[in-house]
Amino acid sequence: MNDLAKNVILWIVIAIVLLSVFNNFATSPRTEQTLQYSQFLDYVETGMIDKVVFDGRDINGELKAGGAFKTFSPETDNTAVIGLLQKSGVTFSGTEIKSQNILVSLLINAFPVLLLIGVWIYFMRQMQGGGGGRGAMSFGKSRARLLGEDQVNVTFADVAGVEEAKEELVEVVDFLMDPAKFQRLGGKIPKGVLLVGSPGTGKTLLARSVAGEAKVPFFTISGSDFVEMFVGVGASRVRDMFEQAKKHAPCIIFIDEIDAVGRHRGAGLGGGHDEREQTLNQLLVEMDGFEGNEGVIVIAATNRPDVLDPALLRPGRFDRQVVVPLPDVRGREQILKVHMRKVPLGDDVRPGIIARGTPGFSGADLANLVNEAALFAARGDKRVV
Helix, strand or coil, X not given: CCHHHHHHHHHHHHHHHHHHHHHHHCCCCCCEEECCHHHHHHHHHCCCEEEEEEECCEEEEEECCCCEEEEECCCCCCHHHHHHHHHHCCEEEECCCCCCCHHHHHXXXXXXXXXXXXXXXXXXXXXXXXXXXXXXXCCXXXXXXXXXXXXXXXXXXXXXXXXXXXXXXXXXXXHHHCCHHHHCCCCCCCCEEEEECCCCCCHHHHHHHHHHHHCCCEEEEEHHHCCCCCCCHHHHHHHHHHHHHHHCCCEEEEEECHHHCCEXXXXXXXXXXXXXXXXXXXXXXXXXXXXXXXXXXXXXXECCHHHECHHHHCCCCCCEEEECCCCCHHHHHHHHHHHHCCCCCCCCCCHHHHHHCCCCCCHHHHHHHHHHHHHHHHHCCCCCC
């Protein structure tokens, strides 16, 4: 069901609730005069009554002078009153007394209130993000995106030009696939791996390839997604993220641009206790606190390791720092070959020659180069690039 249909149904429900409440509580526009029973008998004897309707022990009617009245008979038998009405020539009638189930009567009377409660619960679920989307009150919920084992289709074969970084991360894959191999000798699985390198060198791709090789769930989030203007939100999101990760262990948590939340403490505007620092403190506790995170490996990426807090970089949190440099000539050639697999190439295209002519290019630059060449060829109606 799309959002338009949901909105239409919601407004229909709101309209029904408002109409029900209005009909239930609105006063009748018809004004009725309430008479004492003795006063009613006097009116009958003096000929002031025009018409009478019996509804059980309730008596309703109309006056000859105009206007309606109602009264209640203290007698269970209205025989005497009927005789008096006949003597005075008053038209009278009665309504059939219908026996109604008490439960049905209660449900009918309580329906507007129940409907209001249901709408209120619906709105609260929407505000708290319980309806499948993110709501206005879902501040403390983690914004990490979970990719299942079948959704991560990137492996080390798709990563080129960073062979040394791949070799260091192969061991992380072994940790995830066979932790007992290392625990037999008393070794501990590393808590975290920090990928350091210039923008576009393939840090995110490397992290995804680790999850793809190990066939484990992959949580991905940016460092800026933790921090909000509301105090305590970032720390709550960190706790929620690690709680979700523990449920899916073994798994990988990837935090991109961790310098957004992991900067040196003590330089905040709030006297060293601002929201960002609370978030960082919670991250430090989750990575190496009293509660263990067995099977959860945190991989983070940054291009500014110099601004990170020393407590975040110590062993036990980010045990390993893997440098992802710009590719050399051989690395650039391998990267070009990976991206060129997806485009039809001309016979005169030589990846090695292009690699020698692109010093200083990152993996992202080379991917963009191949893409621009394909677009340029398409504009000229070429069949090959």
